[in-house]
Amino acid sequence: MLKMSRNEAKITLDNHPQICYNEENKQKTESGYNDMYNFPIGVMLESFRLPFRQAVEKAASLGVQGLQIYMTSGEMAPENLNEKKIKELLDIIKSNGLRVSAICGDFGHGFGDAEQNPLLVERSKKVLDLTLCFETNIVTTHIGVVPPDPAHPRYAIMQEACAQLAEHADKNGAHFAVETGPETATVLKGFLDSLNSKGVGVNLDPANFVMVTGDDPAAAVYTLKDYIVHTHAKDGVKLLDRDPEIIYGIRKEDEVASWGVAFREMPLGQGNVPFPAYLKALDDIGYKGFLTIEREVGDNPAADIALAVDFLNNAKNA
Secondary structure, eight states: OOSOOOOOOOOOOSOOOOTTOSHHHHHHHHHTTSSOOSOOEEEEGGGGOSOHHHHHHHHHHTTOOEEEEEOSSGGGSGGGOOHHHHHHHHHHHHHTTOEEEEEEOOOSSOSOOTTTHHHHHHHHHHHHHHHGGGTOOEEEEOOOOOOSSTTSHHHHHHHHHHHHHHHHHHHTTOEEEEESOSSOHHHHHHHHHHHTOSSEEEEEOHHHIIIIIOOOHHHHHHHTTTTEEEEEEOEEEEOSOOOHHHHTTSSOOOTTTTOSOOEEEEOTTSSSOOHHHHHHHHHHTTOOSOEEEOOOSOSOHHHHHHHHHHHHHHHHHO
């Protein structure tokens, strides 16, 4: 996901049952996503723009192995999940021969606002608690735009929030995976190093690097190798330079500066992501997790996703 969603779904903080918050599931999720090689393919369920069951069945028909699912609104919102509902949804997924690669717990704000952070951190922790029920230990999210200068006031605010998330994840063998794009790989690595934890890791989206910062995604893999726990398979082109703080809504631009489209998401293989080098880099660092297809635009996302599956299968076998 590139653009910061402004989803304002309310999540109750009133003693939500920690249904799967136990040692058995901690052990299960710790080993559940590193037993496969050759990059299993997943898809962002919401990319189909279909009801839950139909989207799951469509994904299965394309021959993918996993699903990434938003847990921010609708029937997957934490306040709407209980043990019965989770079992129902998980049964639909498993009966179609699929598993969950990651949960998206992005509430669209990031963690750059000290006043909002207490509530957002608690919301995020509750998403992670419920994520374990779906037999994955990865929650992907945007944390905002990390300032290049650690002396920037927002840097410390983000550090404090992410340190709390890291502590919660570490206790459960889980990860909050920061989606790449708003800052360069070098800046993000420095920020993650400062947390002294693997509880906050990386969901590497190569297209976001291409479309926003102009970073080389393959080089970014080597830079962030110690933190990558999930990846997106997405492609795009950068059309003009624009400050990431403007793109991600941290800073408002004036009318003149707003003219022009800064980037365009493209079907896989039609943008500027160097997929052969990118996949080789993932292989070089020993990554064994998912390549999860995300398609945020287009009139026929199902067709684009089918093309993406073929593209990845061909790239892996090349």
